[in-house]
Amino acid sequence: MSRTTPDPRPTLTLRDVSEASGVSEMTVSRVLRNRGDVSAPTREKVLEAARTLGYVPNKIAGALASQRVNLVGVVIPSLSNMVFPEVMTGISSVLDGTGLQPVVGVTNYLPDREETVIYEMLSWRPSGMIIAGLEHTDAARAMLARAGIPIVEIMDIDGTPINHAVGISHRRAGRQMAEAIIAAGYRKIAFLGTQMPNDFRAKKRLEGFEEALSKAGLSLVDREYYSGGSALLKGREMTAAVLSRNPEVDFLYYSNDMIGAGGLLYCLAQGLDVPGRIGLAGFNGVELLDGLPRKLATMDACRLEIGKKAAEIIAGKATPGEKEELFPTLQRGDTIRG
Amino acid sequence: MSRTTPDPRPTLTLRDVSEASGVSEMTVSRVLRNRGDVSAPTREKVLEAARTLGYVPNKIAGALASQRVNLVGVVIPSLSNMVFPEVMTGISSVLDGTGLQPVVGVTNYLPDREETVIYEMLSWRPSGMIIAGLEHTDAARAMLARAGIPIVEIMDIDGTPINHAVGISHRRAGRQMAEAIIAAGYRKIAFLGTQMPNDFRAKKRLEGFEEALSKAGLSLVDREYYSGGSALLKGREMTAAVLSRNPEVDFLYYSNDMIGAGGLLYCLAQGLDVPGRIGLAGFNGVELLDGLPRKLATMDACRLEIGKKAAEIIAGKATPGEKEELFPTLQRGDTIRG
DNA sequence: CCGGCAGCTGTTAGCGGTAACACTAGCAGA
DNA sequence: TCTGCTAGTGTTACCGCTAACAGCTGCCGG
Numbered sequence: 001m002s003r004t005t006p007d008p009r010p011t012l013t014l015r016d017v018s019e020a021s022g023v024s025e026m027t028v029s030r031v032l033r034n035r036g037d038v039s040a041p042t043r044e045k046v047l048e049a050a051r052t053l054g055y056v057p058n059k060i061a062g063a064l065a066s067q068r069v070n071l072v073g074v075v076i077p078s079l080s081n082m083v084f085p086e087v088m089t090g091i092s093s094v095l096d097g098t099g100l101q102p103v104v105g106v107t108n109y110l111p112d113r114e115e116t117v118i119y120e121m122l123s124w125r126p127s128g129m130i131i132a133g134l135e136h137t138d139a140a141r142a143m144l145a146r147a148g149i150p151i152v153e154i155m156d157i158d159g160t161p162i163n164h165a166v167g168i169s170h171r172r173a174g175r176q177m178a179e180a181i182i183a184a185g186y187r188k189i190a191f192l193g194t195q196m197p198n199d200f201r202a203k204k205r206l207e208g209f210e211e212a213l214s215k216a217g218l219s220l221v222d223r224e225y226y227s228g229g230s231a232l233l234k235g236r237e238m239t240a241a242v243l244s245r246n247p248e249v250d251f252l253y254y255s256n257d258m259i260g261a262g263g264l265l266y267c268l269a270q271g272l273d274v275p276g277r278i279g280l281a282g283f284n285g286v287e288l289l290d291g292l293p294r295k296l297a298t299m300d301a302c303r304l305e306i307g308k309k310a311a312e313i314i315a316g317k318a319t320p321g322e323k324e325e326l327f328p329t330l331q332r333g334d335t336i337r338g
Numbered sequence: 339m340s341r342t343t344p345d346p347r348p349t350l351t352l353r354d355v356s357e358a359s360g361v362s363e364m365t366v367s368r369v370l371r372n373r374g375d376v377s378a379p380t381r382e383k384v385l386e387a388a389r390t391l392g393y394v395p396n397k398i399a400g401a402l403a404s405q406r407v408n409l410v411g412v413v414i415p416s417l418s419n420m421v422f423p424e425v426m427t428g429i430s431s432v433l434d435g436t437g438l439q440p441v442v443g444v445t446n447y448l449p450d451r452e453e454t455v456i457y458e459m460l461s462w463r464p465s466g467m468i469i470a471g472l473e474h475t476d477a478a479r480a481m482l483a484r485a486g487i488p489i490v491e492i493m494d495i496d497g498t499p500i501n502h503a504v505g506i507s508h509r510r511a512g513r514q515m516a517e518a519i520i521a522a523g524y525r526k527i528a529f530l531g532t533q534m535p536n537d538f539r540a541k542k543r544l545e546g547f548e549e550a551l552s553k554a555g556l557s558l559v560d561r562e563y564y565s566g567g568s569a570l571l572k573g574r575e576m577t578a579a580v581l582s583r584n585p586e587v588d589f590l591y592y593s594n595d596m597i598g599a600g601g602l603l604y605c606l607a608q609g610l611d612v613p614g615r616i617g618l619a620g621f622n623g624v625e626l627l628d629g630l631p632r633k634l635a636t637m638d639a640c641r642l643e644i645g646k647k648a649a650e651i652i653a654g655k656a657t658p659g660e661k662e663e664l665f666p667t668l669q670r671g672d673t674i675r676g
Numbered sequence: 677c678c679g680g681c682a683g684c685t686g687t688t689a690g691c692g693g694t695a696a697c698a699c700t701a702g703c704a705g706a
Numbered sequence: 707t708c709t710g711c712t713a714g715t716g717t718t719a720c721c722g723c724t725a726a727c728a729g730c731t732g733c734c735g736g
Contacts, residue, residue, distance in 0.1 A: 011463075011486060013722055024686050029724065037683055054484055059461040060407070061722030064398045064691045079423040088417055092444070101458060104442050106430070120439060123397040125349075146392055148349060232629025262629045269631055291570020291600045293607055351692060362716050367694065375713055399692030402721045406694095 012055045021049035032057055063125070072314050073121035073129040074102045077109045077199075082258070082286050083303055084132070087154065090307020091130065098315045100127060109198040115140040122147050128314035134159035135200045152310040155301070156201050157323045166309045166324040170201045173299050173328055174208030177253065177281055180330055182212070184338040186251035186279050188221045189213065192238045192263065193255030195225035202255045205283060209253060222246045226259070235262020243270075250278050257282035257289055260296050264335065268293060275337040285331060295333035302326040350393045359387035370395055401463070410652050411459035411467040412440045415447045415537075420596070420624050421641055422470070425492065428645020429468065436653045438465060447536040453478045460485050466652035472497035473538045490648040493639070494539050495661045504647045504662040508539045511637050511666055512546030515591065515619055518668055520550070522676040524589035524617050526559045527551065530576045530601065531593030533563035540593045543621060547591060560584045564597070573600020581608075588616050595620035595627055598634050602673065606631060613675040623669060633671035640664040 014025040021028065023042060030036040031046040038046075049055075063069045074091060076084045091102050103126070105117035115137045121129065122143055128150045134157075136144070144151045144162050151163035158171050181189060191209070193202055213219055224242050226234040235258065242249060252267075254260035260282025267274050274280065274294065282289075285300025305326055312318040352363040359366065361380060368374040369384040376384075387393075401407045412429060414422045429440050441464070443455035453475045459467065460481055466488040472495075474482070482489045482500050489501035496509050519527060529547070531540055551557055562580050564572040576597065580587060590605075592598035598620025605612050612618065612632065620627075623638025643664055650656035 015722085025722090026687080026724080027685060030685090033724090035724095037685090039684060042684080054480055056457060056460045056481060056485075058463060058722055060398055060402045060463055061691090062724070064402050064693085065722075065724040067691065067724095069398070079417060079426060080420075082418075085417040085423075088444075106426075119394060122394045125396060125398060142392055143394060147394075230625040230628040232626050234629075236629055265629065265631060287568040288570050290568040291572075291574055291603065293603060353692085363692090364694080364717080365715060368715090371694090373694095375715090377714060380714080396692055399721090400694070402723085403692075403694040405721065 011058075012053055013058070016053060017046065017050050017055050020053060021045045069125050069127055070099050070101055071124060071126040072100050072102050072311075073105065073118075073124075073126045073131075075105045075107060075114060075117055075121070075129065075131040077107050077114075077132055079104075079106055082288070083284055083301060086303040087132075087307040090304040091311040092307075094308050094311035094315060094317070098317075100311075100315060102130075109196055111135075111137050111140075111198060118143060128152070130154055130310045130314065132156075133200055134161060134165060135198075150314055152313050154306050154310050156204070157325050158204055161322055164313055164320050164322060164324070166306050166313070166320075166326070168302055168306075168326050168328050169208075170204035171208035171211075173283070174205035174210075175212040176208075176330060177205075177283075177299060178209045178212035178216075180332070180336060181251055181253070181279065181281065182216050182218065184275075184279065184336050187218060188246070188249045189218065189251040189253060190222040190224070190242050190246065190249045191220050191253050191255070192224045192226075192235070192242065192259060194259075195227040199255075205255065221249055231256070231258035232262040232265070235259030235264075236266040237262075239263035239266045252278065252280045254280070254282045257284045257286045257296060257298055260298070261289065261292055264292060264294060264296050275335045279337060280335040285328075289333070294335060295331075297331060297333040297336045299328045299330050302328055349396075350391055351396070355384065355388050355391060355393050358391060359383045407463050407465055408438050409462060409464040410438050410440050410649075411443065411456075411462075411464045411469075413443045413445060413452060413455055413459070413467065413469040415445050415470055417442075417444055420626070421622055421639060424641040425470075425645040428642040429649040430645075432646050432649035432653060432655070436655075438649075438653060440468075447534055449473075449475050449478075449536060456481060466490070468492055468648045468652065470494075471538055472499060472503060473536075488652055490651050492644050492648045494542070495663050496542055499660055502651055502658050502660060502662070504644050504651070504658075504664070506640055506644075506664050506666050507546075508542040509546035509549075511621070512543035512548075513550040514546075514668055515543075515621075515637060516547045516550035516554075518670070518674060519589055519591070519617065519619065520554050520556065522613075522617065522674050524674075525556060526584070526587045527556065527589040527591060528560040528562070528580050528584065528587045529558050529591050529593070530562045530573070530580065530597060531564075532597075533565040537593075543593065559587055569594070569596035570600040570603070573597030573602075574604040575600075577601035577604045590616065590618045592618065592620045595622045595624045595634060595636055598636070599627065599630055602630060602632060602634050613673045617675060618673040623666075627671070632673060633669075635669060635671040635674045637666045637668050640666055 014028050017028045018025040028046050030038050031043050095102055107114040107117055118140050130152045132155050134153050153161050153165045155167040157165045157167045158169050222242050224238045226238055252263055264280055272278050281297040283299050285298050289296050309324055313320045352366050355366045356363040366384050368376050369381050433440055445452040445455055456478050468490045470493050472491050491499050491503045493505040495503045495505045496507050560580050562576045564576055590601055602618055610616050619635040621637055623636045627634050647662055651658045
């Protein structure tokens with residue numbers, strides 16, 4: 001079998017359908033797009049012909065002629081994160097009704113890669129762009145700004161949006177968590193996170209966290225970073241490392257739920273008193289947590305809601321301000337005492 | 339702030355760059371695509387002009403004129419599955435070098451939705467299509483068959499591909515797992531899975547599983563299905579339900595690792611002797627398992643490899659047969675005795 | 677009986693690029 | 707000197723579709 005099916009005939013065009021149904025190409029175009037008045041019998045003839053020929057319209061030509069593209073670019077750092085799939089769900093749920101279609105690009109947290117992805121996407125002249133984060137290369141910002149389409153930056157609002165931003169304040173989220181932890185009486189607090197220089201949101205959370213600590217006269221007792229591998233396993237390992245280095249630590253703040261879950265499993269396996277002897281907290285509010293033996297404290301990131309709001313802005317279903325702030329709720333779970 | 343940035347000037351075209359740099363549009367086009375001979379000084383002038391103007395080429399026009407589109411359609415049932423993101427990673431890793439770009443469409447396991455997604459994608463005239471599964475509507479199959487581009491169906495090879503298939507035999511995988519379980523001496527076996535009439539691969543695994551059971555004179559003692567919610571939690575709940583209904587059950591076969599992990603956590607929490615009193619197994623080999631207190635038996639689905647092979651076929655880097663079978667390895671972990 | 681208009685269909689001229697070819701200058705070799 | 711070639715550049719004709727407008731019919735009211 002050959003690699004590509006050898007075309008029996010050159011690809012079908014409107015002309016083929018028009019000849020098969022005995023009307024002009026324009027009329028076929030009208031029927032296929034449900035636009036303009038076409039008599040019922042003509043419509044039937046055309047649809048019949050298109051169906052039997054197996055005609056699939058060429059959107060490239062259509063888009064060029066009409067100067068309209070029903071695509072929305074979505075640029076996110078990663079798919080394996082559990083968090084972006086949910087954002088996508090929110091986006092799709094809104095876009096589904098509108099004839100707009102999301103197109104996903106993944107950057108792996110690399111700014112240059114992001115720039116390339118944005119460039120590629122813009123070259124298809126989408127109707128709008130949804131991009132995770134507020135930090136981009138200068139070139140990327142410039143391209144976006146002059147694209148003449150609505151740009152929505154999501155997840156974060158601590159910064160200056162190009163056009164619109166929909167998200168939460170990670171700095172505030174970090175601060176809130178720290179305050180809750182301090183209020184619960186924990187004092188020897190360690191941070192465990194991802195080694196990702198370009199995960200600006202995690203960085204902002206940590207900043208807010210430390211800010212609140214220092215306001216209370218505290219500072220982090222220890223910090224541990226990882227990269228790659230099974231997050232759950234890394235959570236275990238990092239937790240073991242921190243606890244052996246600093247047995248007096250009484251709270252573990254994780255940069256995401258997955259490593260937090262690993263840490264929780266480790267602590268429970270060690271027979272540590274959670275949350276009495278030691279407390280834990282993560283971030284994101286992933287549904288995985290529901291299945292754990294004990295509920296990890298976390299803060300949901302409003303992922304679904306962010307996706308929906310962003311899509312509504314693109315679809316013109318919302319009249320947005322420059323920043324749309326959402327407010328995550330602290331879920332104390334069973335791993336913060338009090 | 340208005341919704342769309344008001345265009346200060348109509349979008350830039352080749353003509354603008356050509357005028358700014360004093361050469362013909364054709365020459366600009368050549369420079370921007372690195373094609374044909376252009377003198378170094380001219381090239382510089384053009385690049386300079388393009389850069390300062392902030393020109394982004396219009397791929398729609400380019401694709402129409404050249405009849406070439408650097409897009410590869412990827413159609414998958416779900417993103418929240420942990421398994422497809424890894425397939426995507428495999429695809430991207432190969433495509434990255436080739437100038438080809440994946441475009442993802444999600445079907446949510448709905449055949450009609452799949453048909454729509456395929457239609458939409460084909461209307462952009464991609465260079466190839468990668469589609470999960472071998473089961474499609476007749477219309478979808480017909481469209482794909484006459485698209486005149488390479489079509490690679492992935493994940494599964496139990497069936498008849500349109501063009502090429504890359505995957506594993508889920509029927510065989512189910513059979514192998516059953517054989518291993520029986521050989522280990524388990525006899526009262528229950529199945530726990532997703533309630534998804536259109537997850538044909540899970541269905542095939544179960545078929546193979548039951549086939550091997552009946553060959554050994556056994557049959558499933560119980561079965562339990564779920565849909566929606568946190569898979570980990572559902573795994574717990576289903577396991578509890580099965581064990582309370584049939585306390586004599588000595589093996590739990592899960593249709594995926596996530597619910598298997600939930601079940602494992604439940605069994606351990608109940609103080610059950612795993613794998614002595616009761617064994618467990620899942621499917622997929624997700625890396626999450628590495629972080630569990632005990633390693634769940636599973637079978638990896640060769641996801642990365644499948645993505646790579648499929649992409650190689652599309653990119654013309656492999657000369658494939660009709661079916662490329664990969665062979666998953668059984669990982670016994672710590673939840674099958676012996 | 678005519679103007680006006682709605683309903684339907686066709687014609688024309690692009691959309692913004694690129695393939696294919698045409699052209700020019702400069703230079704090597706006969 | 708002339709041919710032949712190459713490197714560099716421009717010209718032309720589309721790619722497949724749609725916006726905009728131009729008919730054509732039949733029917734209405736005045």
